Amino acid sequence: xxxxxxxxxxxxxxxxxxxxxxxxxxxxxxxxxxxxxxxxxxxxxxxxxxxxxxxxxxxxxxxxxxxxxxxxxxxxxxxxxxx
Amino acid sequence: xxxxxxxxxxxxxxxxxxxxxxxxxxxxxxxxxxxxxxxxxxxxxxxxxxxxxxxxxxxxxxxxxxxxxxxxxxxxxxxxxxx
Numbered sequence: 001x002x003x004x005x006x007x008x009x010x011x012x013x014x015x016x017x018x019x020x021x022x023x024x025x026x027x028x029x030x031x032x033x034x035x036x037x038x039x040x041x042x043x044x045x046x047x048x049x050x051x052x053x054x055x056x057x058x059x060x061x062x063x064x065x066x067x068x069x070x071x072x073x074x075x076x077x078x079x080x081x082x083x
Numbered sequence: 084x085x086x087x088x089x090x091x092x093x094x095x096x097x098x099x100x101x102x103x104x105x106x107x108x109x110x111x112x113x114x115x116x117x118x119x120x121x122x123x124x125x126x127x128x129x130x131x132x133x134x135x136x137x138x139x140x141x142x143x144x145x146x147x148x149x150x151x152x153x154x155x156x157x158x159x160x161x162x163x164x165x166x
Contacts, residue, residue: 041161083121
């Protein structure tokens with residue numbers, strides 16, 4: 001299992017509730033792809049969303065977001081994590 | 084105090100140790116700007132680094148990274164955080 005950060009554009013003006021609904025849509029189907037979305041962060045001014053997940057591959061992460069209605073092609077595998 | 088995600092390019096082939104050293108360089112001076120870097124993630128294949136921080140403003144975060152020798156202009160304020 002690997003860890004991923006993916007990035008979405010175009011979320012200008014999105015509210016916390018709307019992000020929560022989008023995240024719930026991911027959580028509802030992520031099991032089909034063996035993915036788990038751990039966290040998400042939103043900059044509603046610049047319209048950026050960052051999602052932190054674990055899963056088998058970038059393609060699996062991409063499929064969850066696509067099925068949930070908010071596709072992105074910008075997905076990074078992040079084997080190095082400092083906390 | 085606000086929360087920020089910043090993004091760096093060009094870190095292709097960087098090792099965990101090198102990222103750790105860059106992160107330590109931030110931690111050593113972050114107090115001067117009232118910033119704290121909480122986490123960092125690296126994709127050494129695509130050369131991307133993501134840093135999660137708290138601080139007074141984007142400019143303060145930018146100054147720490149600049150002083151530490153790895154400037155970026157891509158900094159997002161992320162008031163919405165789902166975990």
